[in-house]
Amino acid sequence: MIEVKDIHKGFNGEEILKGITTTFERGKTNLIIGTSGSGKTVFLKCMLGLFTPEQGSICYDGATYSELNEQQQRDLREQMGMVFQGSALFDSMTVEENVMFPLMMFTKQKKEEMLVRVNEVLARVNLENANNKLPSEISGGMQKRVAIARAIVTRPKYLFCDEPNSGLDPRTAIVIDNLIKEITEENDITTIINTHDMNSVMEIGEKIVFLRYGHLEWEGDKSQIFRTDNEAVTEFVYSSNLFKKVRDAQLKGL
């Protein structure tokens, strides 16, 4: 579980996060949604420890990040997996080397042992025959799956995903969403996903946090998001033509 208490973060005098307080539970897919520029990525990077908040605290299963010493912070980071928006695969390494990388860096396993685990996670993300391919030789959807495999190979307690299905076709996006949800449940990890894709919200949104101009505007689950009377949330949700048409049809009793 991750507890965020009143975090503030700014750049060059401009405050991006203006006091966010929320909780992300274990075993659930937690979604952070909001329009571009709402502070989602900054919020995620604060939780990853890439940005240091000017105020407030972030607790990981009771351990407050800012109170940990450098070694403890590093140990905590080893328990985090991250899927970046652009996958962030190391382009000079093959798929196998990319997935093996965290194991090479943090374990003392023999190469054969590492390979067993790498093949296991690659099979889990349905990429059995891509071991020797370079990231540039596989599709965007496959790159995302490799990024997920790399993120979970060390069995992290926390999984962060920054717009994991951006740039993917709707069908592949659903595959990636469901994969993340299944992995979250199988491993009982705390998963936090940044997205502005309403399809993801509908597919896997067990807890949804809506950010607007750096504020936490609304939080709830996917069943509540269509019933809320919060104007900003409604505007965001129905900015999708599909959802607008569905709502209009419902109103007309079709």
Place this chain on the structure above:
Amino acid sequence: MFYLDDIGRYFLMLRGVFSRMTKGSVLKNLIFKEINDLILGSLGITVFLAFFIGAVVAIQTALNLTNPLIPKQLIGFASRQSVILEFAPTFLSVIMAGKVGSYITSSIGTMRVTEQIDALEVMGINSLNYLVFPKVIAMFMYPFVIAIAMFVGIFGAYIAGVYGGFVSGTEFLAGLREEFIPYHLVYAFIKTTIFAFLLATIPSFHGYYMKGGALGVGKASTSAFVWTTVVIIIANYVLTQLLLS
């Protein structure tokens, strides 16, 4: 103030490079890869440039020897001194600031743009040590490249001087041996080692702290070349003053 800020950040970067070392087995592979990319990959162009620089120095010296009282062996002497003292260590380092420097800046800068550096940091890896330290170690092989360049440069001077009909082989070799001061080689290699460090770290700094997208990588590569060249030229002056005067 802007430059002071950058200088400060450069030294803070160096502290990051030499702290929290990456796992030895991983580091070893990275160093070999960098030696291949930075050193072996530069040998061809270095040898090519050194040969022709040496040749031109010999011809220029020969063409300027209009006084019949000055012995022809001066061509060998001048070629040796020019190549060992300046052309191989300094001139080639400026060329390397373009070749090796832009490669380092663009490779690290692209990793920054594509969030690969963030990925390393999230994993708890000291990205500065992982990315820059192997380059610094690999560049300590750079004096070997310059040693080869010195030999090839003098060989180029010999070929151009002797086969161009400017000087006899005996005269050239006599000039080559004349008043040879071994300390000049020490000076040249001290310079080269310091330039190697600058060649590895200044472009890394520009790549690591670059901002923006693809255009930013291009701008960072250009400024890395300019600043590496400027610092090499200033360092050359300071080192010459300290070591030779």
